[in-house]
Every structure is written in structure tokens, then in C-alpha cells.
Amino acid sequence: MLEVQNLKASMRGQVIEPADADYDSARKVYNGMIDRKPRLIARCADVSDVMAAIRFARENELLVSIRSGGHNAGGLGVCDDGLVIDVSPMRYTHVDPKSSTVRVGSGCTWADVDHATHAFGLAVPSGIISTTGVGGLTLGGGLGHLTRRYGLTVDNLLAADLVLADGSYVTANEWQHEDLFWAIRGGGGNFGVVTSFVFKAHPVHTNFGGPMLWELNQAPKILDWYRTYIKEAPDVMNGFFAFLTVPPGPPFPEHLHMRKMCGIVWCYTGDLEMADDAFRPIREMFPPALDLCGPIPHPVMQSMFDPIYPAGLQWYWKADFVNEISDAAIERHVQHGSALPNMFSTMHLYPINGAASRVGNSDTAWSYRDATWAQVIVGVEPDPAKRDVVIDWARSYWADLHPHSAGGAYVNFMMEEGDDRVKASYRDNYGRLAAVKARYDPTNFFRVNQNVRPAQAAAGV
Numbered sequence: 001m002l003e004v005q006n007l008k009a010s011m012r013g014q015v016i017e018p019a020d021a022d023y024d025s026a027r028k029v030y031n032g033m034i035d036r037k038p039r040l041i042a043r044c045a046d047v048s049d050v051m052a053a054i055r056f057a058r059e060n061e062l063l064v065s066i067r068s069g070g071h072n073a074g075g076l077g078v079c080d081d082g083l084v085i086d087v088s089p090m091r092y093t094h095v096d097p098k099s100s101t102v103r104v105g106s107g108c109t110w111a112d113v114d115h116a117t118h119a120f121g122l123a124v125p126s127g128i129i130s131t132t133g134v135g136g137l138t139l140g141g142g143l144g145h146l147t148r149r150y151g152l153t154v155d156n157l158l159a160a161d162l163v164l165a166d167g168s169y170v171t172a173n174e175w176q177h178e179d180l181f182w183a184i185r186g187g188g189g190n191f192g193v194v195t196s197f198v199f200k201a202h203p204v205h206t207n208f209g210g211p212m213l214w215e216l217n218q219a220p221k222i223l224d225w226y227r228t229y230i231k232e233a234p235d236v237m238n239g240f241f242a243f244l245t246v247p248p249g250p251p252f253p254e255h256l257h258m259r260k261m262c263g264i265v266w267c268y269t270g271d272l273e274m275a276d277d278a279f280r281p282i283r284e285m286f287p288p289a290l291d292l293c294g295p296i297p298h299p300v301m302q303s304m305f306d307p308i309y310p311a312g313l314q315w316y317w318k319a320d321f322v323n324e325i326s327d328a329a330i331e332r333h334v335q336h337g338s339a340l341p342n343m344f345s346t347m348h349l350y351p352i353n354g355a356a357s358r359v360g361n362s363d364t365a366w367s368y369r370d371a372t373w374a375q376v377i378v379g380v381e382p383d384p385a386k387r388d389v390v391i392d393w394a395r396s397y398w399a400d401l402h403p404h405s406a407g408g409a410y411v412n413f414m415m416e417e418g419d420d421r422v423k424a425s426y427r428d429n430y431g432r433l434a435a436v437k438a439r440y441d442p443t444n445f446f447r448v449n450q451n452v453r454p455a456q457a458a459a460g461v
């Protein structure tokens, strides 16, 4: 029998039980495919609440999941029959313009951070949908429009405060708990509940960016050009390749509505005066069917795709890292990209070279610095009855492209895919991660995640 009143008495935030009116909305995550039923949801208002929730879970031997933005594809923010530590109420930002840093409560979304930093002409590298949580995106790595210019989100993480499995509170940075700081830069939610992050921000205000789209029959030529171009492009030029369906509304012209196309979503962060020169070669070589590339304030760029993807759709992801895109891979891409099952499903190739590749494979837990792209095939469907269609499409696309990949995948683009996939994603860094896990979480208390199992030999170090 759980003494839930004890937890309620020790927390400022709300504790939600199955009988409560808001239980069903509180257990929902972004992916509508996930339907988990926790015993309790602890909405933590501060660090003290997180400590109380961890203590309660330990005393009652409850399974624990950690939730920030709730965007994880596999639904790893929520668990069945356990306690959800929901940090979303811890939503604050503090920008220090003198040091170009920002402290971020772990309940923030990236929209919160972009809003706060933009006023100072600053930005932190993050993802391409601003409703995503800072917590999960950061701890898994974080890639998006600024990756080639300023690296992954973790490359801009200066410090994090965490409550560990034993209830203690630590700050991890370059000179305190360095091993933990190494591990949380890519190792996900394996090591403790992060309550706040400190990031380095960069002078980014108005980009020159947006989508450039071409007819599908141009895809082989565009991919052929892109695979070479992006390897040699200056860091100020970011561009991810996509197969997509044109949404049926503004700003897209009516004659393209619902047309399957290929495209590159650009984000140029160099001198705006030089932007037209930078884009001239591609515009002249392959005149796009639609060119929405122009000056765009950074927070607008960051939230450009938000309206297409409201919470609650069915999502199924398959991912890989990619070193080279061969002619054979291009052929497979075009075949599956031409068969997008609906308007929401897509395939993205995110470049992870440029600044992100100048960090060593073992400098942080994120081990694939030598790969050129993080590829993600995303089946998205509003109707739960049709979810198998997008699952089948994503699986067969992935199965055909996987032999052309580098092996592992970006953990934040994976569903729950088992130990071997997690190991393949961390490669040589897995052993060190397991040792750090053994030191900070020897009983694998935090295991609802892309799980790193504690190394036996290192336990208790």
C-alpha cells in the first residue's frame, strides 16, 4: 500500500493518481501511440520536489521515468505502473548577456530558450521543432539548424545540476564530477534527474533560411550534388535534406499542395549581405520549384514546422548514422521517398559535420562525430487505425538503407530497440558510460531510457 499522502506532504508540486480527473491528460506524451499507465505522476516544482520523489520511489521500490518535454518517440518519459518524475513545472530561463550564457530550468521547451535568448541577439543550438523539451534533447545530444556552425547542443552545455539515484544533489561541469559531465553529454537520462542546465549561447539573430523544394524526379541529382556539397560547405551553411509532402495551406502555393517533393531546409548564419552569393550556385544549377529561403528571425526558423506537428499524432521512427551516400543508397532513397504514406511522414538527413565533427569521438559520450549525417525516417499518422501503414513504410525504408549506414543511430531518434542498438550507438564509449553508470546509479534505478547497464566491475567505485 503506497502512502501517497507522504509524498504529497513533502512536495510543492502536484501528485497525480489514476483516480484524479487530470490523470489521463497528465500521462499523455507527444507520441499518441504511447499509452502507459503510471501509478503516480509527481509534477516537481523545484529540486526539493525531485529529491522527495526519488526518495519515495526508492522507499517503495517503484519504477521511475523522467519526463521533461514528453517528446521522446518511444515514450520514455512515462512508464507503466511506476512513478513519473515530471520536471515540466521547472520552467525558467536566465540569460547573462555579459558571459553569453543562459541557465535553463529542465522543464523548458526550446521555444522558451529561443524566446529568452533572442532578445539579446543570442541562440543555443537545439532541434528543429520548438515544442521539444530541453531535457531529453540535450541529454541525447541535440542536433538542428546550428549544428554545423556551433556543434551539438551538448557541445554548448557548460554545466548541469542533477539529483542522483541516492537523492544527493550535484553540479556536473568541466571541473566537478567530470566523468558525469562527460556521460550526460549524449548518454541520455541514465545518470540522474537534471534540474537545470547552463548553456553557452552564440550571436545568432536573423538567419537566411527556409525550405527549397524540387520535384521528385530531381531527387537523384539533388542528392548527388548535396552529398558532396555539404561535406565541403562553410560552417555558416547548414542544410538538411528531406523527402516531404507539401502541406495544403499558406505559405505554399496551391499548385504544389499535397505534392510529394524533395527539399533542403537551409539555415545560413553568415553575413546576410553575402547570403544571395552563397545560394546562387544551387539556385542556378537546380532552379527550385519553390524557394522560401530568405531572411528569417531565429525563433521563427526554430518554430517553422511546429504547426504541422501538433501533439498526439502516431509517430514511429527509424534511424541510422551515415558516412557516405552511395549511388545505390540514392536509388533506394528515391524509391521509398516517393512512397511517403501521407502528408506527415518524412525522411531527414541532418548534417553532423562542421563544428560538431571537430569534437573527438570520445570527448563526450556522443560517439559518432565522424559520421556525416544522422538519418531519420519518420512515419507520422493522425489516425491510430492507420498506424501500421506508417510503421511498415518506415521499417521497410530503414531495412533497405541500413546496409548503407554507419551502424548505430542517434539515441534521440530511436524507439525502444534493445541493448544491441544502444551499444551500437555508443560504440567505444559504451564501456566508459557503463562505468560512470555503475558509479552514479549502481542499481540501474534510472532505466526507463536508452539504457546503459551499470558495469559490474566498476560498481561502487
Ligand SMILES: Cc1cc2nc3c(=O)[nH]c(=O)nc-3n(C[C@H](O)[C@H](O)[C@H](O)COP(=O)(O)OP(=O)(O)OC[C@H]3O[C@@H](n4cnc5c(N)ncnc54)[C@H](O)[C@@H]3O)c2cc1C
Residues within 6 Å of the ligand: 029, 030, 065, 066, 067, 068, 069, 070, 071, 072, 073, 075, 076, 077, 078, 087, 106, 126, 127, 128, 129, 132, 133, 134, 135, 136, 137, 138, 139, 140, 141, 142, 143, 144, 188, 189, 190, 192, 193, 194, 195, 309, 412, 413, 448, 449, 450
Ligand atoms: C517532433 C519532434 C522533433 C524532433 N526534432 C529533433 C531535432 O531536431 N533534433 C534532435 O536532436 N532531436 C529531435 N527530436 C528528438 C528529441 O530530441 C527526443 O525525442 C527527446 O527525447 C525529447 O526530449 P523531451 O524532454 O521532450 O522528452 P521526454 O519524453 O520528456 O524525455 C525523454 C527522455 O529524456 C530523458 N530526460 C528528459 N528530461 C530529463 C531530465 N530533466 N533529467 C534526466 N533525464 C531526462 C529521460 O530519459 C526521458 O525518458 C524531436 C522529437 C520530436 C517528437
